[in-house]
Amino acid sequence: MRKDWLAVALMGALSVSVSATASHHPHPAVHAAAKVSVTVGRHAVLTVCGVSTFDARKKAWQVQQRVDEALKWGIPPERIALRKVGHVLEVTWGGHVVATVDGLQARGHHMKPWALGNAWVSSLRHAAAEQTFNVSEKGVILAVGDTHALQLTGELAGPTTATVDGILVTAQVDNAGHQVTLKALHAGNAVVTLHRGHQQLPVKVAVRDLAGQVPAELSCVVTGDPAPRTVLNDALMYAIKGGVHPAAGAKIYVHGDPPLPDSLAAGQQATFTLPLSVEGAELLTVKRTVRVTVQNRPTMLSDASLLMVSNRPENVEGNGVIFSGKFGPGRPARLVYAHTNVGSQPRQICVTLTNRADRPAEVFLVGVAGAPQINPTVAGTASEAAFLQRSAASAGVILTIPPRTGWQVLQESIPAQQRLVGLAHLECLSGGDLEVTVQAREGNMPLAAAGQTTIGDNAASTDHPRGTFPSPNHPIQATYKTGDNPASVAVGDEAPPVDTASGERDTGNVGVLYHLTVKLSNPSDQARKVDIAYAAGDNPSRACFLIAGRTQETELVPANTEAPLQTIELGPNDTRNVELTTVGLPGAGLPAHIVLRTEPTAVSAAPALPGQPAAPTPETPGGPIITPGQPMQGAH
Numbered sequence: 028m029r030k031d032w033l034a035v036a037l038m039g040a041l042s043v044s045v046s047a048t049a050s051h052h053p054h055p056a057v058h059a060a061a062k063v064s065v066t067v068g069r070h071a072v073l074t075v076c077g078v079s080t081f082d083a084r085k086k087a088w089q090v091q092q093r094v095d096e097a098l099k100w101g102i103p104p105e106r107i108a109l110r111k112v113g114h115v116l117e118v119t120w121g122g123h124v125v126a127t128v129d130g131l132q133a134r135g136h137h138m139k140p141w142a143l144g145n146a147w148v149s150s151l152r153h154a155a156a157e158q159t160f161n162v163s164e165k166g167v168i169l170a171v172g173d174t175h176a177l178q179l180t181g182e183l184a185g186p187t188t189a190t191v192d193g194i195l196v197t198a199q200v201d202n203a204g205h206q207v208t209l210k211a212l213h214a215g216n217a218v219v220t221l222h223r224g225h226q227q228l229p230v231k232v233a234v235r236d237l238a239g240q241v242p243a244e245l246s247c248v249v250t251g252d253p254a255p256r257t258v259l260n261d262a263l264m265y266a267i268k269g270g271v272h273p274a275a276g277a278k279i280y281v282h283g284d285p286p287l288p289d290s291l292a293a294g295q296q297a298t299f300t301l302p303l304s305v306e307g308a309e310l311l312t313v314k315r316t317v318r319v320t321v322q323n324r325p326t327m328l329s330d331a332s333l334l335m336v337s338n339r340p341e342n343v344e345g346n347g348v349i350f351s352g353k354f355g356p357g358r359p360a361r362l363v364y365a366h367t368n369v370g371s372q373p374r375q376i377c378v379t380l381t382n383r384a385d386r387p388a389e390v391f392l393v394g395v396a397g398a399p400q401i402n403p404t405v406a407g408t409a410s411e412a413a414f415l416q417r418s419a420a421s422a423g424v425i426l427t428i429p430p431r432t433g434w435q436v437l438q439e440s441i442p443a444q445q446r447l448v449g450l451a452h453l454e455c456l457s458g459g460d461l462e463v464t465v466q467a468r469e470g471n472m473p474l475a476a477a478g479q480t481t482i483g484d485n486a487a488s489t490d491h492p493r494g495t496f497p498s499p500n501h502p503i504q505a506t507y508k509t510g511d512n513p514a515s516v517a518v519g520d521e522a523p524p525v526d527t528a529s530g531e532r533d534t535g536n537v538g539v540l541y542h543l544t545v546k547l548s549n550p551s552d553q554a555r556k557v558d559i560a561y562a563a564g565d566n567p568s569r570a571c572f573l574i575a576g577r578t579q580e581t582e583l584v585p586a587n588t589e590a591p592l593q594t595i596e597l598g599p600n601d602t603r604n605v606e607l608t609t610v611g612l613p614g615a616g617l618p619a620h621i622v623l624r625t626e627p628t629a630v631s632a633a634p635a636l637p638g639q640p641a642a643p644t645p646e647t648p649g650g651p652i653i654t655p656g657q658p659m660q661g662a663h
Contacts, residue, residue, distance in 0.1 A: 062135065063087035065094060065126075067154035073147045075126070076135030093125045094151070101162070101181075101228045104155035109144040116144045118151070125151075157182045160223050162207070166231040169196075169211035170311045177230065179205040179221075187223045196232050214309075239273035239305030241315040250326040250391065251422030253290035258417065259321060260287060261394075262424045263299065266319050268434070269426070277307030296322040326391055328421040329359045329454055334499030334524060334538045337364035337465040338613050339491040344370040346468050352495045354453055355460035361499050362451040363538035364465050365407065365613045368399075368441040374469055376447055378437035381462040382428040388458025393423035394451035396439040403446040407612040408571040408580050414450040415573040415608055425456065448612060450538075491613065492533045494526035501539055506546040509555040509597060513624035515562060516543060518609065519617025536611040543607040543621060549597035556596050556626040559605070560589040561619065568616030573608040589622055 061083040064071035075090055077083025102121040109128075110117050116128040128144040136143050160181030169175055179187060189198040189207055195217040199208045207221065211234040221228040247266035249258050263285060271279055282302040291297055298320045305313045337350030343366045354360035368374045378396075382388040395413045400406035417423060428434050441447045455461060505516050518541050523533040533539070549555045561570045563584040571580045574593050581590040595605055611617050 065090045067094065067098070067151070068158050070154055072150045072154045073126070074136075076132050078131070090126045093120070093123070097121060097123075097125070098155065098158055099226055101159055101226050103161050103181075104152045104159060107148050107151050107155065109141075109148050116140050118144060118147050120151070157184075158224075159183050159226060160187065160228075162221055162228050162230060164230065165228070166233075167209065168233045168235060168311065169209065170237045171211050171214055171234060173211050175209045175211075177207040177209065179207065183224050183226060185224045187221055190220045190222070191217060192220075193217050195234050235309065235311035236274055237305075238277040238307045238310035238313050239271060239279070241271050241303055241305060241313050241317060243315065244318045244320070245270040246320045246322070248322050248324050248425040249291065249423070250324060250425060251291075251417070251420045252293040252325060253420075254293075254323050254422050255290050255417075255420075256287050257413075258422045258424065259291055260285075262321055263287075263301065263319055265424055265426055265436075266321075267301070267303065267317075271303065271305065271317075273305050274307060274310055277305050277310055280304045280306060291321065291323045293323050293325040296320060324425065326421060326425065326456075328391070328393065328418055328423075328452060331359045331361040331452060331499050331540070332497070333358055333360040334496040334533070335360050335362045335463060336492045336494060336496065336533060336537050337362070337366070338537060339493040341365065341491045341613070342367050342369040343374065343376075343467045344368075348464050348466050349376075350463075350465040350493055352463045353460050354455060354463065356455045356457070359452065359454040360463070360495075361538055361540070362453060362463060362465075363449070363610070363612065365403075365446070365448045365537075366441070366467070367403070367446040368443055370469075371443050372469060373440050373442050374467055375438060375440050376449070377435050377466045377468065378449070378451065379433050379435045379464045379466065380426075380428060380453070381433035381464070382458065383431060383462065384459035385430050386458055387430060388428045388461055389456040390426045390428060390458075390461065391423060391454040391456055392426055392436060392451060393417050393421075394437050395449060396437040397447050397449040399439065399441045399445040399447050401445050403448075403614055404569040404583060406446045407448040407614065408569045410448045410450055411571045411610050411612060412578040412580055414452075414610070415571065415578055418452060419573055419576060419608070423452065428458075428461070450610065492531065492535070492537055494529055494531045494533070496524035496526055496533045496538075498524055499539055501536075501541050503541060503543045504546075505543065506548070507557065507623045509547070509549040509551060509557060509625045511625065513622060515620040515622045516545070518543070518619050518621060519611055519615075535613060535615065536617055537613050537615075539611045541609050541611070545605045545607070545621075545623065546602065547595060547597060547605055547623075548602045549600065552599045553628065554596060554598050554601075555628070556594050558594050558624050558626055559592045559607075560622040560624075561592050562589045562622045563587060564616050564619045566616040568614070568619065570615070570619065571609060573606075575606065592621075594626070 061080040062074040062076050063083040064074050065087055066072065075083055075087040077086055097120045106121045108119050110119055117124045118126045126147065128140045133140045133143050160179060160183040163178035167175055186202050187200050189200050191198050195213045195215045196219060197210045198219045209219065209232060214234050214236050217232045219230045219232055245266040247262040249262045251258055267279060273279055285299045285301055298318055300316055300318055302316045333354055335352045366376055380390060395410050397406060397410035437449060437451060439447055453463065501521060503516060507514060519536050523536050525532050547557055561581055561584060563586055565586055567583055567585050569581055569583055571578060572592060579592050584590045597603060
């Protein structure tokens with residue numbers, strides 16, 4: 028507003044362009060014939076000269092108008108200044124021209140231009156100080172419920188009053204303390220106008236709801252011996268989700284990567300600082316650096332007794348619930364979900380745990396949301412590798428879900444035409460039953476907007492299981508001696524689990540965990556090596572195994588072909604147990620086999636006798652796998 032009135036008022040600014048020093052232009056032929064005063068209050072602060080009385084009055088009237096406007100709008104006296112623009116001296120108030128010092132004015136006052144200009148500036152400042160008051164801020168942004176004090180300055184006599192347009196803000200004037208206290212009541216925009224004498228000052232007030240509530244400190248619990256960096260990072264994000272409460276439409280932002288160690292030992296704790304902001308349209312941004320304390324509380328992973336599979340519909344193009352199930356104390360669950368986004372836009376797959384009880388629930392979560400891939404087999408083995416590593420170390424987070432609350436614990440966005448495979452171990456340590464939902468939604472659509480309608484089956488439903496199944500673990504024991512013929516152990520050839528409620532079969536044994544314990548022995552007096560290989564079934568497949576605490580992934584293995592996994596060296600008369608763990612995933616091509624064979628020993632060929640062939644050398648194994656025959660000794 029102030030710029031608008033100044034623009035109008037200054038359209039009539041004095042435009043006499045005379046040098047500030049006599050050496051640049053000759054003196055005009057005419058001299059000042061009249062002087063007219065410009066006043067502030069009842070005091071003359073400067074006189075304007077003209078070649079006639081009419082000319083002097085016209086120029087003085089223009090200056091007076093600009094001075095009065097500046098006083099009305101409370102531009103501080105300290106913003107009165109003198110500047111040189113080209114060869115002209117201008118007296119400005121708040122950056123806008125009030126008067127121009129030209130040769131006629133200087134000669135009329137018998138002063139040099141600079142001396143006259145400085146005299147006008149000094150006189151205006153002293154007089155304006157007695158005729159103006161000012162406020163410390165001309166615009167403020169407040170959160171609903173906040174109060175804010177504005178400081179009043181200036182020597183204009185009289186009390187200050189305040190008027191407010193609307194009911195969004197109240198203003199209380201303390202004339203003795205020279206301040207005005209604003210209180211924000213409702214979100215919106217308001218103007219508080221301060222009045223004193225002839226002057227009024229508008230103060231723009233924007234009232235906004237806070238974008239969220241951010242505490243100064245948070246805490247979270249991890250497990251694992253040790254808890255790796257990836258789990259620590261997950262724990263920080265869960266702590267933020269549980270402790271920071273954004274308003275509707277707001278988002279939480281973490282600025283920069285926290286300086287996490289590679290791992291946190293069992294029984295230890297560490298504190299990290301996270302700069303956060305909660306932001307949203309028409310909301311007041313909240314910024315805070317939060318201290319998050321992470322404690323590693325050793326907790327052993329229990330074997331899952333329930334298997335939850337969400338693989339139908341495999342191809343997702345709508346919004347809604349894909350799967351729902353329940354688990355509770357004493358009934359740990361393994362969740363496997365695999366879906367492809369066949370739409371043209373990104374889509375999120377979200378896993379939510381809901382505690383409908385009246386008491387908190389403590390949940391041990393080992394979760395891998397996975398990474399979307401165009402190649403579906405790559406998506407599965409990458410997720411499986413991370414899940415097997417974390418499960419073997421009991422590395423996860425312990426979440427406390429408040430009563431009657433749903434928590435989104437896993438979430439990943441899938442680009443169009445890509446696939447996502449996620450796995451999670453869910454174990455209720457205290458509290459009641461919890462609901463598990465797997466939900467699809469577009470882009471950043473809120474969960475509520477995605478709807479609770481269950482997405483129906485699509486084509487080829489019998490090949491893609493969905494349900495809650497018992498007995499999700501299948502142990503296998505076997506023995507093998509060096510020097511024996513190659514032998515194979517079947518994986519995934521047992522009857523699939525059945526959903527007791529629906530009668531549906533878990534086709535492909537999706538989500539079943541296979542734990543193989545193979546006892547290797549070397550009865551010879553020489554060191555021998557045993558090669559362990561993965562043998563694909565009737566379809567091409569990839570495999571991922573946890574062997575001796577480390578994951579081993581294969582490339583795509585053609586049907587009925589082998590891929591090496593590991594070689595175990597046994598000393599003379601040595602015996603060793605080898606542990607192999609894998610999880611059946613959609614499209615894993617089960618049943619498959621683990622093949623064991625003894626590497627040949629290095630034998631030098633004996634010289635051939637005349638007329639006799641040379642002694643044969645052992646063959647190097649390779650090529651197609653052996654045809655599976657009898658099961659290995661002790662395999663079951």
